[in-house]
Amino acid sequence: MAEHGHNRFEARVAKAVSDGFLSKALRRAQDTFGPKRAAVIESLPDWQGWRDHTAAVRKHTIAHLDHYLRQFIENVEARGARVYLAADAREAREYIVGLACEKGVRSIVKSKSMVTEEIHLNQALEQQGMEVVETDLGEYIIQLAKEPPSHIIAPAIHKTKEQVAEIFSALAGRKLSSQPEELTAFAREVLREKFLRADMGISGCNFGVASTGSLVLVSNEGNARLSTTLPRVHVAVMGMERLVPDLESLDPILTVLPRSATGQKATTYLTVLSGPRREGDKDGPEELHVVIVDNGRSGILGTAYQSVLQCIRCGACLNACPVYRQIGGHSYGSVYPGPIGAVLSPLLAGMEKHRALPFASSLCGACQEVCPARVPLTDLLVELRRDMVCRGMSTRRERLAFLGFGLLAKSPRLFGWALKGAYRALAPWAKNGRIERGPGPLSGWTQSRNFPQPPRESFRSWWAARKSGPEQGE
Amino acid sequence: MDKDQFFKALAARTGYAGQEPPPPPRWEAPRELFFGEQERLEVFIRESEALGVSVSLVPHEQAAREAIGKLVASRGYTRVVTAPNAGGSIDRVDHDEFAAAQFGLCRADHAVAETGSIVLETGPHNPRCVSLLPPVAGFLVPRSKIVSRVGEVLTEVSAHRDDLTSCLNFISGPSKTADIEHNLCVGVHGPGEVHVWIIENL
Numbered sequence: 001m002a003e004h005g006h007n008r009f010e011a012r013v014a015k016a017v018s019d020g021f022l023s024k025a026l027r028r029a030q031d032t033f034g035p036k037r038a039a040v041i042e043s044l045p046d047w048q049g050w051r052d053h054t055a056a057v058r059k060h061t062i063a064h065l066d067h068y069l070r071q072f073i074e075n076v077e078a079r080g081a082r083v084y085l086a087a088d089a090r091e092a093r094e095y096i097v098g099l100a101c102e103k104g105v106r107s108i109v110k111s112k113s114m115v116t117e118e119i120h121l122n123q124a125l126e127q128q129g130m131e132v133v134e135t136d137l138g139e140y141i142i143q144l145a146k147e148p149p150s151h152i153i154a155p156a157i158h159k160t161k162e163q164v165a166e167i168f169s170a171l172a173g174r175k176l177s178s179q180p181e182e183l184t185a186f187a188r189e190v191l192r193e194k195f196l197r198a199d200m201g202i203s204g205c206n207f208g209v210a211s212t213g214s215l216v217l218v219s220n221e222g223n224a225r226l227s228t229t230l231p232r233v234h235v236a237v238m239g240m241e242r243l244v245p246d247l248e249s250l251d252p253i254l255t256v257l258p259r260s261a262t263g264q265k266a267t268t269y270l271t272v273l274s275g276p277r278r279e280g281d282k283d284g285p286e287e288l289h290v291v292i293v294d295n296g297r298s299g300i301l302g303t304a305y306q307s308v309l310q311c312i313r314c315g316a317c318l319n320a321c322p323v324y325r326q327i328g329g330h331s332y333g334s335v336y337p338g339p340i341g342a343v344l345s346p347l348l349a350g351m352e353k354h355r356a357l358p359f360a361s362s363l364c365g366a367c368q369e370v371c372p373a374r375v376p377l378t379d380l381l382v383e384l385r386r387d388m389v390c391r392g393m394s395t396r397r398e399r400l401a402f403l404g405f406g407l408l409a410k411s412p413r414l415f416g417w418a419l420k421g422a423y424r425a426l427a428p429w430a431k432n433g434r435i436e437r438g439p440g441p442l443s444g445w446t447q448s449r450n451f452p453q454p455p456r457e458s459f460r461s462w463w464a465a466r467k468s469g470p471e472q473g474e
Numbered sequence: 475m476d477k478d479q480f481f482k483a484l485a486a487r488t489g490y491a492g493q494e495p496p497p498p499p500r501w502e503a504p505r506e507l508f509f510g511e512q513e514r515l516e517v518f519i520r521e522s523e524a525l526g527v528s529v530s531l532v533p534h535e536q537a538a539r540e541a542i543g544k545l546v547a548s549r550g551y552t553r554v555v556t557a558p559n560a561g562g563s564i565d566r567v568d569h570d571e572f573a574a575a576q577f578g579l580c581r582a583d584h585a586v587a588e589t590g591s592i593v594l595e596t597g598p599h600n601p602r603c604v605s606l607l608p609p610v611a612g613f614l615v616p617r618s619k620i621v622s623r624v625g626e627v628l629t630e631v632s633a634h635r636d637d638l639t640s641c642l643n644f645i646s647g648p649s650k651t652a653d654i655e656h657n658l659c660v661g662v663h664g665p666g667e668v669h670v671w672i673i674e675n676l
Contacts, residue, residue: 025655032656045504056499064495066484079640087475137662138653154653161655180657188662195663196569212635222606222649222664229602229641230569245498247632251625252501262652265521266589266624269664270644272631278640280598283567294480302487 009356012331029157033319036263053252055374058310068210068243075213079275081288089119092293105199111224112136113204115239117335133194135223150329152315201227205238211246214274218267234285240292241309256372260314296348310373317367339367343380358384419458508622514587521590525647527668538671551576559599578608584627585620591646595639611665616676
């Protein structure tokens with residue numbers, strides 16, 4: 001039920017804002033990423049131009065997605081890889097699970113991928129008795145903690161180093177210190193062994209290059225390189241909109257992506273994979289499978305929401321969002337949190353399921369301001385709100401409130417009475433001109449801040465009196 | 475799913491059914507981002523060092539070999555893997571053996587000044603694992619291969635896309651993570667230490 005979904009969102013938010021650790025971690029994340037990004041884009045000539053060009057490339061690709069997708073598939077296949085086009089999450093899961101079974105896979109290493117989270121791949125593979133190990137350090141931490149990621153590019157920002165030490169100590173069977181260096185070294189040791197023994201590597205794909213059939217992966221840790229080099233089978237899973245026309249088109253995107261994401265000029269590793277191991281190559285996977293996932297994306301094409309497909313998944317909107325800062329990633333109840341998640345989740349997984357998200361925004365515009373691909377996030381949020389209201393998805397209380405307001409606003413006399421009435425109606429709760437604990441619908445507001453008592457004399461009546469005063473005196 | 479059906483529906487949605495798209499948008503990067511020969515070298519060194527890479531400028535390849543010999547001896551490395559393009563010979567890549575190696579050496583095919591990146595067109599002459607599995611990575615960088623921006627490498631690679639390697643890598647500094655409370659830690663999965671020898675006469 002819609003109401004139920006809304007309540008669950010509110011419950012998640014209530015839990016998040018009362019978590020002191022989380023609040024600290026979220027503030028630290030934004031206060032780290034924000035200034036780093038600002039400094040690095042400050043030193044790049046013509047930042048706005050780079051954004052324009054990135055947006056132009058993405059817009060062009062999405063507008064001609066059928067053409068580029070066809071071209072991409074042809075070229076990937078020409079390089080000796082296999083392509084599977086999945087209509088939805090279930091098809092994608094079934095294909096990958098079937099493939100893993102067919103290849104006799106027992107252990108799988110994964111490098112961070114949002115789309116595999118979206119299709120809930122890990123659980124499906126684990127049900128077949130396969131070991132699935134997330135190898136991005138942050139993803140590994142939350143996999144061990146059995147939690148979903150809370151940030152697109154920093155999945156474990158909600159964990160303190162003491163919590164990580166506890167999780168790793170349990171695995172190690174000995175007490176590890178909470179020194180990040182020691183914890184990182186421990187993860188390297190454990191995961192290196194997993195890389196060397198895995199039969200299958202699963203990666204995402206930051207961009208697919210249509211003209212060459214290449215897969216582009218960016219990472220800082222090197223786990224994407226290991227996952228796509230050591231196991232004999234590599235499976236790349238990608239959202240079907242994640243394409244660029246050619247290698248040259250990557251230039252602006254690679255210029256804005258790391259700067260927007262982590263404030264780096266470049267990530268440590270940028271890997272362009274074109275087909276599996278070739279004759280003469282001495283390493284690399286024997287087989288490459290590219291799973292292209294629709295799962296609601298084609299339904300966004302040709303609608304008012306098409307521009308959301310321009311997103312390059314940098315996470316800058318999360319780092320700029322005052323709402324994300326307060327409620328964190330888990331509150332969104334979706335794989336994609338923050339402003340981009342508030343737009344994307346209802347479109348991919350259904351408006352009913354995520355009806356609260358477009359309203360969880362102050363519409364301040366910070367997300368739209370930082371987006372390197374110029375996704376008009378605020379406009380899309382407003383559009384979604386309108387869409388939902390038109391579909392009758394607002395609550396009864398909300399509909400009554402707006403009906404009442406509509407009646408009042410249509411009649412100047414009623415409006416004047418209401419203003420006067422508000423002073424009298426709220427007087428019993430007011431103290432020194434402030435309401436600290438309001439009644440009924442006002443209680444939501446006064447839970448976290450005071451509400452000013454409506455003045456005895458409204459602005460309108462004061463204005464009317466003032467206007468007639470001096471004129472009479474003249 | 476039925477691919478033909480799928481593409482038909484998709485084309486109907488984009489509104490460009492059956493039409494060849496116009497050429498993709500192109501844009502000239504600002505001129506300030508392109509450096510002269512000497513400045514390219516300086517920027518490359520500065521950016522690499524900012525990433526924590528140890529950079530040496532040597533007059534010729536022989537001098538690089540001597541410097542590498544010294545490093546290997548002073549560290550007491552006994553297991554070194556050298557890519558064929560850096561004078562080594564590798565018949566097959568045994569993952570365990572490469573993971574046990576202490577130092578991996580190969581030659582860069584390009585380098586990018588703006589980002590301090592080494593570019594490897596990995597393949598038979600330079601297997602992927604050389605620069606990936608050992609904890610310390612060394613790169614020989616011919617000075618003439620340093621360009622200003624990533625876009626120049628992409629254009630160059632694209633011009634020869636029929637010879638595109640199965641794996642093209644841009645490497646900027648040591649492997650790193652900041653996933654634990656934003657503390658920067660190096661060497662999480664790839665090499666945690668990177669050495670570059672720029673060869674002046676190449």
